[in-house]
Amino acid sequence: MRAPVSPDPANGLAPDSAVLADLATEWKSAYVHVPFCRRRCPYCDFAIVDESAGGALDHGQYVEALLSEIAMESRFGPLDAVNFGGGTPSRLAPRYLVAVIEALGERFGMKDGAEMSLEVNPEDWSDEYGAALVAAGFTRISIGAQSFDSIVLEALGRLHDVGLIEAAISGARSVGIRSVGIDLIFGHPGETDESWERTIDRAMDVGVDHISTYSLTVEPGTELSRQVHSGAPAPDDDVQADRYQRFEEVSRDGGFVRYEISNHAKPGHVCRYNLATWAHGEYVAFGIGAHDHRWGLRGRNHRRPDRYLEAIAAGKRPRVGIENLTAPEQERDQLMVGLRLTAGAPLTPTAQRFVSSAAGERLIRAGILEVVEERVRVLKPMLTDTVAREALSVSLNDC
Amino acid sequence: MDQSRIRNFSIIAHIDHGKSTLADRLLERTGAIAERDMRDQLLDDMDLERERGITIKANAVRIDYDAKNGERYELNLIDTPGHVDFSYEVSRSLEACEGALLIVDAAQGVEAQTLANAHLAIESGLEIIPIVNKIDLPAADPDRAARELANILGGSTDEVVRISAKSGSGIDDLLEIIVDRLPTPIGDPDAPLRALVFDSYYDTYRGVVALIRVVDGSLTEGDRIRLMASGQDLDASEVGVRRPAIERTGRLVAGEVGYLITGVKDIDLIRVGDTVTQAGNAASEPLEGYAEPKSMVFSGLFPTDGDDFERLREALDKLRLNDSSLRYTAETSRALGFGFRVGFLGLLHMDIVRERLEREYDLDLVATAPSVEYRAILLDGSEQIVQSPQDLPSPGALVTIEEPYMKVMIITPSEYIGAVMELVQTKRGEMGEMNYLSPERVELHYLMPLAEIVFDFFDTLKSRTRGYASLDYEPDEYRPADLVRVDILLNAVSVDAFSTIVHKDRAYNYGKAMVHKLRELIPRQQFDVPIQAAIGSRIIARETVKAKRKDVTAKCYGGDITRKRKLLERQKEGKKRMKMVGSVEVPQEAFIAALKIDQD
Known part of the structure; x- marks a missing residue:
């Protein structure tokens, strides 16, 4: 067993630093998908198992499958970061988490001070659970708070109340988890400016190191989408832009640094797994609906548990597809994802062609894009897709 | 026979x-x-x-x-x-x-x-x-x-x-x-040949095939023939009938109907309505009724992608091989680039041509609002033909503008008479005769400006009469009218393709409606886009498309970059159907918006 708290190699670098983003490009991460949820949230379109709807998948059986899948992965690592996402990873008992971590360590090796993170729902938190997480080696948790307004929580279909969020945060602090973060969702039609203001204020006061802010999005096929189609109000882009901007102002004063569109960290608390994803780093991934990225390949797993388990049982990788990207295509992907980072994307030949294209020059003139110190940066994060679409139209021919 | x-x-x-x-x-x-x-x-x-x-x-x-x-x-x-x-x-x-x-x-x-x-x-x-x-x-x-x-x-x-x-x-x-x-034909089989060309089409291998009716005399393969209106002398290289497959008979006599092939490739040499006679034994008088095809409706056709201009020209040339009534001249629009001003026989003709260009020639087109042919009488007494709103001389140089009127006939169930009358009145129609075909059905006659018909008149008529009314019209005279040109400015730049000539009394409502419609159709851009309607330098309506403020999915995707990229690429494809007008992206629908505007 390693020491629960290791020195952070990123210490001393600002969360939005270009040097850090360049370092992250080289990081190796692993993602583990834990699909279990007590029930599906109305806005969610992720690959999950809704346990309230009789989604019968045995945790032990699933973890066994994960272990087999890890054993099938070719050499990689040693790992800089491991992240358990979901679903609701905190639905898994600590012994299962430990089994997966040990398998990852055996297969790939762990760097000293590797980041080990998982998403926790407030209603799953107990101080005993937290202590077990620390013992298992977790260095950070991200609490699915979503809002500090009980009306909004109910509108979002969440199962917890504000009290549970605060208990989880203080519990996490007391058991000694190094980085404690929360997720927030803004822009639900049931949310008001005042309610968002209160949520931001609470988020600043509760003593967390990291905040992820996601604008509520109506995804096709979700309960929310059905409601909107039958006449319920849809989230409003302008309102969401306002709320985003308000959060930016307040969180900056609160000592947070935005290093990616949705992610804000206090110095020393960047989520490495997160940063590496947008810095075009490589990651292996396990579990249903998981996506990996290595050797210029982007693979994806079966979303359906039965198919996933069948493949594993047959001794096969549970893939539905692999995308093989050419070197120029990889460079274009690097630009596309890098535009989400505050530090921007490196000025590769592809990026250079983009910024000198008519569309690129138009964006620069409009104050949406800039080129500084060999990097391309989006100055208005809420317009990143506008920029990314143009970047994707740049020709790949002459690299 | x-x-x-x-x-x-x-x-x-x-x-x-x-x-x-x-x-x-x-x-x-x-x-x-x-x-x-x-x-x-x-x-x-x-x-x-x-x-x-x-x-x-x-x-x-x-x-x-x-x-x-x-x-x-x-x-x-x-x-x-x-x-x-x-x-x-x-x-x-x-x-x-x-x-x-x-x-x-x-x-x-x-x-x-x-x-x-x-x-x-x-x-x-x-x-x-x-x-x-x-x-x-x-x-x-x-x-x-x-x-x-x-x-x-x-x-x-x-x-x-x-x-x-x-x-x-x-x-x-x-x-x-x-x-x-049915009566029998009564031509003179022994008189010099007179045959009416009643249609023609282009065959890739045979060239122009003329459909003819022999009125007098006879026509045999190998005859040297003359087309009396165009004055062209040609050889009758093949003569026959259609059953409906082609059957070469070598000869057609008075009273018969068949086809004539001369090897000619240019449809203009054998026009519908012309009279075929023998070059060596010409008839003294052609058959009556020849007329040049007359374009009634004009629209600008522009390729969405400027590189397709030559392809559009080739496609029009090919369509014209079969359709001598199609008229077009190259036109340059500041907003839309290079394209053609195309003259059509009417709205259906316009629709058909546009659809064939897009389908058979795989072109992506922007069509400007249809216009009619105006006559501008200038101060110096001269007359100028105006087929495009941009060509309208400035008000200072004008004495008057004249527009084409149509004789319109509408047949409707009698219960909709009121609805029809009301509609026609808003379209500057003048009531003429009214006849009952039966107690339930009425025939109404009007004089109406063609310009009002080419807007959405037929659709509106259909919807106000639950689809029961039918419409027919034919040209009447030109009449002076109080007309003005309404210009539309996007981001303070006048977009010539949106300019329309409308009646002065209607200009304000039209401008307001058009600006409002465009605000709905033009997506939000990276900057505020003011939309204005103007008569000359006077602004009569204004709205603004506010700058886009959020265009990002601020959520995580579990590392699924492929999906994100594909989504962005799909959205990008959607944008390809937009036309850059100055710095503003305008969807194609916007260019036909003028058609759908309720001006009342």
Whole structure:
């Protein structure tokens, strides 16, 4: 067993630093998908198992499958970061988490001070659970708070109340988890400016190191989408832009640094797994609906548990597809994802062609894009897709 | 064939009243076409004709019919386009016949288009056989339809033939009636050749194929012929008939209908309405009624992708091989780049051409709002033809503007008279005669500016009468009118493609409606886009498309970059159908928005 708290190699670098983003490009991460949820949230379109709807998948059986899948992965690592996402990873008992971590360590090796993170729902938190997480080696948790307004929580279909969020945060602090973060969702039609203001204020006061802010999005096929189609109000882009901007102002004063569109960290608390994803780093991934990225390949797993388990049982990788990207295509992907980072994307030949294209020059003139110190940066994060679409139209021919 | 055993006729019907089905049945019943070769709408060659159930090009087919009197007759069926846009083509086709079958749907009754074409047939001196079709439909009211027909033609209901082209009932009797009632051709077989070109089409291997009706004399392969209107001398390299497949006969005599091939590739040398005669033994007078095709409606056609300009030119050139009425000149728009100003016979013609360009030639086009041909009378007394709003001289240089008026006929169930009158009034229509075809159905006559018709008049008329009214119109005179040009400015730059000429009283409402519509259609951009309507330098309406503030999915995707990239690429594809106008992205729908504007 390693020491629960290791020195952070990123210490001393600002969360939005270009040097850090360049370092992250080289990081190796692993993602583990834990699909279990007590029930599906109305806005969610992720690959999950809704346990309230009789989604019968045995945790032990699933973890066994994960272990087999890890054993099938070719050499990689040693790992800089491991992240358990979901679903609701905190639905898994600590012994299962430990089994997966040990398998990852055996297969790939762990760097000293590797980041080990998982998403926790407030209603799953107990101080005993937290202590077990620390013992298992977790260095950070991200609490699915979503809002500090009980009306909004109910509108979002969440199962917890504000009290549970605060208990989880203080519990996490007391058991000694190094980085404690929360997720927030803004822009639900049931949310008001005042309610968002209160949520931001609470988020600043509760003593967390990291905040992820996601604008509520109506995804096709979700309960929310059905409601909107039958006449319920849809989230409003302008309102969401306002709320985003308000959060930016307040969180900056609160000592947070935005290093990616949705992610804000206090110095020393960047989520490495997160940063590496947008810095075009490589990651292996396990579990249903998981996506990996290595050797210029982007693979994806079966979303359906039965198919996933069948493949594993047959001794096969549970893939539905692999995308093989050419070197120029990889460079274009690097630009596309890098535009989400505050530090921007490196000025590769592809990026250079983009910024000198008519569309690129138009964006620069409009104050949406800039080129500084060999990097391309989006100055208005809420317009990143506008920029990314143009970047994707740049020709790949002459690299 | 002796003229006494020739019968030349066409079929006149409103769309969907069963013209093509009747033609199919006649071909089948006389054995002109084996059952196994039968398909629906046999005489309509174009995909578009089959899809829309309309006839655009004329066609002619010879049928041998063994009558009950033991004689064999040569029946020439000339299939004509029914739509008002092609009324010149219709008139030429009728000119080639001695008789016409006038079909009316037993459930629908007489429609404006039927009536207009029936009048054309009567004016051409044709014998008309009135027919009520679809008598087996549940909603059929054959007696009412027969009364309406008798009413228009001034005959008795006993003369009306009742058939079901679909089931074939009544077809045998109809064939006998055609032989009995229709007059025989009365040309002079020994006079110098006179043959009417009533349509022509382009065949890749044979060149221009002219459909002709020999009136006097005869035409033999190898003859040196002359086209009297164009003055062109050519060789008759092939002569024959269509059954409907081509059958080379080498010779056509007075009274007969067939085709003529000269090896010529240029459709302008053999125009519809021209008279063919012998170069060495020319007739002294051509047949009557030749006219140049006249464009009534004009629209700018621009490729969405500027690189497609040459492809658009080639496509237009190719379409014109088959359609001498299509007129176009290159046009440059500051907003839309290089394109063509295209003249059409009417709105259907415009629609068809646009659709064929997009479908058959795979072009992505932006079409500007249709315009009519104005006459501008200038201070110096000169007259200027204006086919495009941009060409309108500045108000200071103008004495007056004149616009084309149409004689409009509307047939509607009498319960909608009020709705129709109200609509026509808002379109500057002047009421003329009103006739009751029957107690339930009324024929209304108006004088109306064509410019009002080319906006959404027909659609509005249909919707106000629950689809029951039908419309026909023909050109009347030009009249002075109080017209102004309304310009639209995007981001303070006037977009020529949006300029429209409207009546002064309507300009303010039009400007307001147009600006409002554009605000809905133009997506938010990276900056505020003011949209203004102006007459000269005076702004009459303004709205703003606010700058886009959020265009990002601020959520995580579990590392699924592929999906994100594909989503962005799909969105990018959607944007390709946008046209950059200055720095503003404008969707194609915006350019036809002017059509859909309720100006009232």
